[in-house]
Amino acid sequence: MQIVILKDAAAVAHYGSELFAAQLKKQPASVLGLATGSTPVALYQNLIKLNQQGDISFAQAQSFNLDEYLGLPGEHPQSYRYFMNQQLFAHIDIDINNTHVPPGNADDPIAACEQYERQIAEAGGIDLQLLGIGRNGHIGFNEPSSGLTSRTRVKTLTKETIADNARFFGEGEYQPHLSITMGIGTILDAKKVVLLATGESKAAAIAATVEGPLSAACPASALQMHQNAVLVIDEAAASKLADVDFYKHIEAENQKLLKRLGKR
Numbered sequence: 001m002q003i004v005i006l007k008d009a010a011a012v013a014h015y016g017s018e019l020f021a022a023q024l025k026k027q028p029a030s031v032l033g034l035a036t037g038s039t040p041v042a043l044y045q046n047l048i049k050l051n052q053q054g055d056i057s058f059a060q061a062q063s064f065n066l067d068e069y070l071g072l073p074g075e076h077p078q079s080y081r082y083f084m085n086q087q088l089f090a091h092i093d094i095d096i097n098n099t100h101v102p103p104g105n106a107d108d109p110i111a112a113c114e115q116y117e118r119q120i121a122e123a124g125g126i127d128l129q130l131l132g133i134g135r136n137g138h139i140g141f142n143e144p145s146s147g148l149t150s151r152t153r154v155k156t157l158t159k160e161t162i163a164d165n166a167r168f169f170g171e172g173e174y175q176p177h178l179s180i181t182m183g184i185g186t187i188l189d190a191k192k193v194v195l196l197a198t199g200e201s202k203a204a205a206i207a208a209t210v211e212g213p214l215s216a217a218c219p220a221s222a223l224q225m226h227q228n229a230v231l232v233i234d235e236a237a238a239s240k241l242a243d244v245d246f247y248k249h250i251e252a253e254n255q256k257l258l259k260r261l262g263k264r
């Protein structure tokens, strides 16, 4: 796992958007795995800017989102489809037909999960997957106890996640407690994974992800098994790691090596 510790949330978003921009420049027909939550918003704003300046194009790209609330149609303002349209898709040159979010209003959600897996496979798999992380270490909506090789399926949300996400819902508004989410195995199949985390509230989850045992108790710890995973975190999210200086030292050495080899 590559660990990149940066000063603040803006630096994290900048680093993350540079990874996506580089991916699109190298491979314009990339299959991008996208995420919701507040953490990726600044990254999406950077990508919109780069797209509108003509530096990158999504015209040939496809996207697959991690998850969706079960029971919310895409027009619902709290659905992740709506979020993605508002925060990214409406502002870039992607063909909306090439954007995929699990269907929260599917008549048969189990069949819809199987179809989502098929669609990812038919697209050739995900080239670059973006992740946030929940305070309890969840990725997508893979809550603690999720199978480490799980595939896209219906998952029940924990009370903690429901409470954390309640801020997006109005008082008294129906808030789903079920979701459709890519599985941990689905995420691990992505060729490259980038997880962003900012703020102290994520520090314990980051420590468990990096230094804890590989365990379903912290779903993000599964990234320890990925060959090409990068964690981009700010100082606050890094604050519970046992040896921040060592991780910074490793990353500085990585950068030196890449520079020497002319790869950066």
Ligand SMILES: N[C@@H]1[C@@H](O)[C@H](O)[C@@H](COP(=O)(O)O)O[C@@H]1O
Pocket: 035, 036, 037, 038, 039, 040, 066, 067, 131, 132, 133, 134, 138, 139, 140, 141, 161, 165
């Ligand atoms: N399903 C999403 C996750 O994909 C996201 O990582 C998490 C953290 O969100 P935030 O970035 O707002 O802290 O929220 C939700 O539960």
